Amino acid sequence: MNVEVLFLPTVAVDLPSKLCIVIDELRATSTLMKMFEAGARQVALAEGPRSALEIASSLAEGCPICGERGGLPPAGFTHGNSPREFVPGSLEGKDFVFCTSNGTKAMWEVSKGAVVLAGSLFNATAVVGTALREAREKGLNISLVCSGDILGTKFAIDDAFAAGYMALLLQRESRADGMGDVEWLESATAAVRLYRSYLAELGATDQEHNPPKEAILRAFWESLNARELEKVGLSADVDYCAQVDISTKVPRLHVEGDRLVLC
Secondary structure (H helix, E strand, O other), X not given: OEEEEEOOHHHOOOHHHEEEEEEOOOOHHHHHHHHHHOOOOEEEEOOOHHHHHHHHHHXXXXXXEEEXXXXXXXXXXXXXXXXXXXXXXXOXXXXXXXXXXXXXXXXXXXXXXXXXXXXXXXXXXXXXXXXXXXXXXXXXXXXXXXXXXXXOOEOOXXXXXXXXXXXXXXXXXXXXXXXXXXXXXXXXXXXXXXXXXXXXXXXXXXXXXXXXXXXXXXXXXXXXXXXXXXXXXXXXXXXXXXXXXXXXXXXXXXXXXXXXXXX
């Protein structure tokens, strides 16, 4: 199977033949992982703040709304987009509405994919294992979709770093199980080279299972996303998101009429 990296979600083509892993390191897909770890049942994805309020009003009374614009929760939202807000057990059985500048927009962009999963460093091994298994079963290629920045219009180095790591994991897992059926397209090769460059600066190699946290933070702090979070007093989220394999949750996108829901 072919593995590609889409550095912007808007360039996605041939979606029905692909399994998509949507990545928004800082912070949407990282936050989603913590929401499901905290016990959320499902999360409806809104296209904008007004849509989020409308969806919430049509669901159960008091339905929580999470997300951000400019890094902070808009008026009427009950939670922001910080993964640090959600602790295990705090959301047991609850449904949510979620809206962010880049991550939820990317989910809408690729919603016609045969399978759409949410991924970040938090669940890298789990999402790669799921993707590899299902892509084989269904005869799909894999697209690692970077959510980008500025409403999905600009390259985001934090997403590209994570995509490079996941492309490497896909190849490693494919070889480990004896299949060797993963072939990187040029975009995946570029993302892996970017990822490896941060390790090389520290004298590390990709032979270690997880990237050193210092390498992750070097990549993150070169991103506009991290600098914008620092401006609004959320730089702690940057450090928090630099964790690998702390979740086995693999959120999956479902289309329900004109709504998108993650379960």
